[in-house]
Amino acid sequence: MEQDMSVALITGGSAGLGRALVTAFAARDWTVITDARRADRLVALRAVVGPRVITIPGDIADAEHRRTLIGEVEALSALDLLIHNASTLGPVPLRPLREVSERDLAHAWTVNAGAPAALSRALLPWLKKSDGVVISLSSDAAVEHYPTWGAYAAGKAALDHLTLTLGAEEGLDTYAVDPGDLRTEMHQAAFPGEDISDRPLPETAVPAFLEIVRRRPPSGRYRAAELSPLEV
Template sequence: MTEAKRPVTLITGATGGIGVALARALSGAHGLILQGRDGERLEALCAEVDGRPLLLDLTKPATFAEAVAGLERVTNVVHNAGVVELGAVEEQGHEVWTHTLAVNVVAPAALTRALLPRVRDERGTFVFVNSGAGLQANAGWGSYAASKFALKALADSLRAEEAAHGVRVSTVYPGRTAGPMQQKVREQEGGPYDGATYLRAETVAATIRFVLDAPRDATLPDVGVRPGPGQGAKG
C-alpha cells in the first residue's frame, strides 16, 4: 500500500494498555499519530511502531488547535484515553467530577472538533472507546459512568451530524480489560487482580481494528466486547 493510500490513524491514550496494543495492531497498515503525556514512553512506542508523537495534555483543550495544526492527513481518530476514580456520590468532591469529565468527555469533543475537517476530507472514522459503565451505572461508579454516558451521547450526536459527510462514528464497549487501569480499579474495589480473568488488551485492539477496516458500505455504531465462554472477571 502506498503512503498516499494508507490510512492515518490518531490514537489518544496511546501509551496505555489498549492504546499500546492498538498501535502495534495497526503498525504498518496504518500511519500512526500517537497521543500521550509521557514524552519518554511516547517516543519509545513511536520508535517501535513507526509512529508520530503528539505530546498533548488532554485537560487543556485550548491547546489542541495549535497542537494539531502541523498534521496533514488524519483518516481515523480513536478516542481511547480515559481516567477512572471510584467513589460514592456523597464522597467525591467536584474536583474528581471535573477532572473525569474533562478527560473523558470534554477532551474527545474538543479534539474531534479540531480534527473534523481532516477526517471529513478522508471520509474516515471516529471510534470512541467507552465501557460497560456507559450503559449501566453501578454503586460507586457515578462520576465515571456519568462521563461514559455523556461520551455515548457525544458519539451518537456526531454520527447523526456527520453521516452526510461520509464520516463513520462507532462506539466500542469493552468489558473489564487487563492492564494498569483495571489494577487500579480492583485496588479501589478492595479485591484481588488476576489479569487472566479479564479481556486482553490485544483482543480489544483487534476489535477496534475490525471497526476501522470495515468495508465502506458498512457502519458499526455500537460494538460490545465481552470475555468469551469460560472466561470472565471475578469480583
C-alpha cells in the same frame, strides 16, 4: 501537501489498549499520531513500533495540547481514523458520588467526554474530507450503574452520545465500542490489591477495531466481544 497514506490519531497510546491499537495500525502501514501524559512511555513506544508513530506528550484535557495534535494532522493534511482512547477513572480509590468533589467530577468529565468532543469538532474538516471514522472507547459502566463508578460512567455515557450524535449530524461513521474488562493498568487501579490476571490482554480487543475500520458497519454502540468478521 496531500499524503498517499492512511493516518490515524489514537489518544492515550502509551499503555494498555491504546498501545495495542497504535502497534496494530502502525504494523499495517498506517501513520499513527498518539499522545500520553508520560513522555518516557512514548519514547519507549516509538523505539518498539518505529518511525510510523508520531508521539506527542501532553494531557488531552489541555486545550493547548489538543491544538498541537490538530497541528500534526494539519501538517499531514489527512486524517482517516480518530480513536478516543485516553480516559481517567477519576479520583482513586473509587468512591461514592457523595465523596467526589465538583472539581474531580469536572476533570473526569473533561478527560472522558469534553476533550474528545472538542477534538472531534476541530478535526471535522479532515475527517469529512477523507470520509473518516471516529471510534470512542466506551464501557459497560456507561449503561449500567456500578457503585463508586459514577464519575467515570457519566463521562463515558456522555461520550457515547456525543460521538454518535456527531456522526448523525455530520454524515460520518461513528462508533462507541465497549472493549470489555481488560488486563490494563487503569483497570488494576480500579481494583487495588486484587488479582486481575484473569482478564484478557488488551491485544485481544484489537481485532474488533480493525474489523470496524475494514467493514464499517452502521454507526452505533458495539461490544468488542460481539464483533467478528462473520457478525459485523
